[in-house]
Amino acid sequence: MTVSPDLPQVLVIDDELGPRESLRMLLKPSYQVHTADSVEAGIRLLREKHPDAVITDIRMPGTNGIDGLRKIREIDPHVAVIMLTGFGALETAQEALRLGANDYINKPFDAHEMRDVIGRNVERTRVHRTGENAASEIKELNNRLLKELAQKERLASLGQASAEFVHDLGNPLTIVWGYVQLLARKLEQSEKAQTPEAPTSAKELNIIEQNVRLCRELLTMWQSYGSVExxxxxxxxxxxxxxxxxxxxxxxxxxxxxxxxxxxxxxxxxxxxxxxxxxxxxxxxxxxxxxxxxxxxxxxxxxxxxxxxxxxxxxxxxxxxxxxxxxxxxxxxxxxxxxxxxxxxxxxxxxxxxxxxxxxxxxxxxxxxxxxxxxxxxxxxxxxx
Ligand SMILES: Nc1ncnc2c1ncn2[C@@H]1O[C@H](COP(=O)(O)OP(=O)(O)OP(=O)(O)O)[C@@H](O)[C@H]1O
Ligand SMILES: [Mg+2]
Missing domain, CATH: 3.30.565.10 (Histidine kinase-like ATPase, C-terminal domain)
Structure with a gap:
């Protein structure tokens, strides 16, 4: 039987084959079930599969369930973790809740209760993750908007600066144009009058030069706009x-x-x-x-x-x-x-x-x-x- 990839995923960590396999059988119709016989193997599956809920036994050889819980929380703060406890281990179960477990179930478990608890906790993880995703999407959208805004503002201010520079090129250019015409007329008149010496034009040339220099300075200013103080x-x-x-x-x-x-x-x-x-x-x-x-x-x-x-x-x-x-x-x-x-x-x-x-x-x-x-x-x- 192939399992629909859309089913919620549950990770079961238990060193004993019996409970592990009975959980697999119980949950298989509604969940994609992954099983691990140690905390280490469970952590590997957690990283790989991103389950919606983890059910872990507390008492296991090697790394126990409480230490495992700490590791799980470091990797995924939002996944629901349900602890499996032996009878009479109430204190350990409460310790587990204090450390961030979401629920606990006593062994041997009641199938009906187990389905209920897992259903509730899978839902809790999904709500959390959706909220998280929405929040991070909003954050990303916000960042993108801010970036675009900054870019638009820069373009707008560059556009404004360009309009100003173009505006102020107009004045000196008009002056240069006026003096060039004046000089042309002077030359024409002196040619007509056939005066032997060329007309003096030092004053006009000086003004032309000054205004061309102003144009050049405005242009340099514009070119360095935004990059040079x-x-x-x-x-x-x-x-x-x-x-x-x-x-x-x-x-x-x-x-x-x-x-x-x-x-x-x-x-x-x-x-x-x-x-x-x-x-x-x-x-x-x-x-x-x-x-x-x-x-x-x-x-x-x-x-x-x-x-x-x-x-x-x-x-x-x-x-x-x-x-x-x-x-x-x-x-x-x-x-x-x-x-x-x-x-x-x-x-x-x-x-x-x-x-x-x-x-x-x-x-x-x-x-x-x-x-x-x-x-x-x-x-x-x-x-x-
Ligand atoms: N000496 C003035 N006499 C009468 N109106 C003036 C005078 N100076 C400015 N104004 C008025 O102020 C307006 C704005 O002047 P401003 O120099 O900012 O722009 P502009 O001369 O219209 O265009 P631009 O300078 O960009 O070619 C002018 O359009 C004009 O109505
Ligand atoms: Mg003006």
Missing amino acids: APPHQPISVTKIARDVLKGANAIAAQSEVELTADICEDPCTLLGDAVQIQRALQNVIVNAVQAAAERKGSVTVTCLREEFYGEVRVEDTGYGIAPAQVAKIFEPYFTTKQAKSGTGLGLYITKKVVEDHHGSIEVDSTPQIGTTFTIRLPLLSEPA
Whole structure:
């Protein structure tokens, strides 16, 4: 007769052939029965078969049932263990329960009782194991979800960082493009005028070079994103950065017929920071101002001044202004009113982040149809010169 592999499995450990075989006969119809004549042989079968219940005699030569119980528990804490005890061995049976046996039956056993006890205990093991499996499946699922979440978060933050870098490549590229066109026109005019000496273009080339360098630095920053820590902050001059940004912005302003004026103080306004980041921040605010003023052929004024503990960069424009309901949203990522002109709405978000990384503040004051003023304040390193 072949035994269905789905039947619950019972392991019987008894050194005496009689009880061992009578248990086998009794249980065979409902269980897959494995038998062992010693604790050692029983332990081997336990590891191999993972039974649902173990019935073990207590009194055996060599390793007795109580020591066997300890070994079984080390291997499988959940399998039900039923001890077989001789008459008058109640104390040993209680000791066995204390050590983690689930039940005991006196020898000679009653077949009916034996079936009952085994049925109950097999069920107990199965419930335990199902619970265990569910718990470990939940744990595994949880781990997998956490891993996926971390991966998604990393991808999302990489996506966000990429969008920011792409955004800030746009400003220097526009500047470079503006100056290349300017140079081309200059050359064309001098060719037409047939002047013997070539036009001087050192200033324009210098601005082009500066902005190409900014593009390259942004690219390097992006490439090392997540793998390299941000460079340590260095002493940098806010006024120098403002002058550099203005040189570039002049081309954008000229193209848009916006008058761009600047009033930059003599103090270097030194702080500990990252020049590329501050350059991004100022470029974004100034480009916004030029864009706002362009529609109304307005003007933009950039002022840089030194206060006792901080430097202040003010960017004022006579552009279209910001509706009061929108003022609260302009620093949010992806908020833009320039959909038609492919604004991504990342400029002010990046700017605010950079300013706050440098422990500064950014403020806006705007009146629709009159104009807007952005004020950036950055704490400085030293006393005024
Ligand atoms: N100087 C300004 N005058 C009027 N509105 C402004 C000015 N600066 C910013 N805004 C408003 O704030 C919004 C968000 O500006 P932000 O620089 O973050 O994005 P954007 O300029 O729209 O797009 P992007 O900078 O990504 O090209 C703008 O769409 C505009 O509505
Ligand atoms: Mg912008």
